[in-house]
Amino acid sequence: MGETGAKSEIPQEWLEEFEAASKRDLRTRFRYAFIHTYKPVLDDEPFRAFDTTADYRRWCEENLPSWLGYGRV
Amino acid sequence: MAAFEYRQAEEIRDAFSRHGVRYLFLGKSGAILLGFPDTTQDADLFVEKSPENGAAIVAALRDLGFDLAEAQAAQIERGKDFVQLKNGPFDLDLIFAPDGIEDFSLAWRRHVEVAGFPVCHIDDIIASKEATGRAKDRESLPRLKAFRDYWLEQQE
Numbered sequence: 001m002g003e004t005g006a007k008s009e010i011p012q013e014w015l016e017e018f019e020a021a022s023k024r025d026l027r028t029r030f031r032y033a034f035i036h037t038y039k040p041v042l043d044d045e046p047f048r049a050f051d052t053t054a055d056y057r058r059w060c061e062e063n064l065p066s067w068l069g070y071g072r073v
Numbered sequence: 074m075a076a077f078e079y080r081q082a083e084e085i086r087d088a089f090s091r092h093g094v095r096y097l098f099l100g101k102s103g104a105i106l107l108g109f110p111d112t113t114q115d116a117d118l119f120v121e122k123s124p125e126n127g128a129a130i131v132a133a134l135r136d137l138g139f140d141l142a143e144a145q146a147a148q149i150e151r152g153k154d155f156v157q158l159k160n161g162p163f164d165l166d167l168i169f170a171p172d173g174i175e176d177f178s179l180a181w182r183r184h185v186e187v188a189g190f191p192v193c194h195i196d197d198i199i200a201s202k203e204a205t206g207r208a209k210d211r212e213s214l215p216r217l218k219a220f221r222d223y224w225l226e227q228q229e
Contacts, residue, residue, distance in 0.1 A: 010219045018223045021110035026188055030079035033105040035112050043074075046160035047145050049153040053170050056155040057205070069209030 039068055074164060077102075077116055081163050084137055085116070086190055092133040095121035097184050098192045099171060099201060101213070106187045107195055108227075109220045111213065115164035119193060121177040122152040122169040130167065138162045173197075173204030195221045 010018070021029060041064050050056040060070035089096055098106055100117035120130055127150035134141060134149075139161030141149070149156055149167065156167040174180050174197050183194040193201075199217055202210040 010223055014216055014219050015223065017110050018108070018220055021108055022227070026106070027079045029105060029108070029110070030077075030082065032110070033112055034077040034102075034114070036074055036076040036114055039114070042157075043159060043164075046140075046158075047142075048157040049145070049148040050155040051153055053154045053168070053172055056157075057172075057207075060207075069212070070207055072206040073208045073211055 040065055042068065042070075074159070077114075077163050082106075082116065082190065085118075085133075085165075088133040088136045089130075090189075091136070092129040094129045094133050095123075095126050095177065095181070096130075096191065097177075097180055098190055099168060099198060100166075103192045103198050104195065104217060104220065106190050106192045107185065107198075107220075107224055109217065109224075111216070115166060117166045117168060119168050119171050119174070119177065119180060121181075124150065124152075127152050134158070134161065134165075139165075171201045171204075173200040173202070195224055 024032075042060075048059075050059065057072065061072065064070045088094075097103070097119045098116065099119040101109070101111060101113035102116040105111065105113065120126060131141060131146045131149050139158060141160070145160075152169045154168070154170040156169075158165045158167065174193075180193055180197050181191075183197070185192045185194060195217075199214070199221060202214055202217065
């Protein structure tokens with residue numbers, strides 16, 4: 001666990017977003033937070049299981065379009 | 074497939090509780106439960122790897138309406154490290170061995186409860202995102218770390 005940072009170090013715009021979110025109830029936060037867009041390849045199979053998380057990461061890199069952002073940098 | 078809804082999170086919570094599943098919300102869905110204002114597409118659950126928990130997960134998922142063939146259920150029961158489900162009423166990722174978190178019991182010891190939802194501590198959520206090394210996680214990390222500082226101050 002790391003050190004606690006000071007609020008003053010948080011960019012003002014983000015701080016305002018965090019404070020606004022803290023005033024919303026959980027149900028409302030959910031409504032704003034979860035979206036659904038079609039992700040090619042990833043969404044095309046109803047079930048996938050990988051022996052290891054490393055296998056999953058490798059599969060993502062080899063099979064998903066790079067613009068989805070699942071590749072390692 | 075529509076976006077994941079609060080009602081569905083409640084259904085997970087209630088079904089997993091009925092079957093005694095040991096799990097934690099992880100990833101951005103966990104951060105959102107803690108209050109992080111951002112968007113995501115589906116829920117990530119860190120589930121304990123054990124034969125009992127695997128069987129409980131399968132029973133709970135079937136209660137929720139996931140259409141699991143026997144071979145698929147067997148893979149969950151065996152505890153494959155990463156299972157991606159898109160054969161139910163909503164998308165769900167089951168992660169038995171997330172990057173950056175040593176084991177379930179350690180994460181459970183420092184987890185947070187939000188409206189009955191068991192959620193990984195913000196530091197574990199950040200650790201797992203840092204460990205993936207993915208472009209999409211790298212982009213969200215600075216804001217998530219700023220939220221951590223805000224959230225910890227709120228807890229004092």
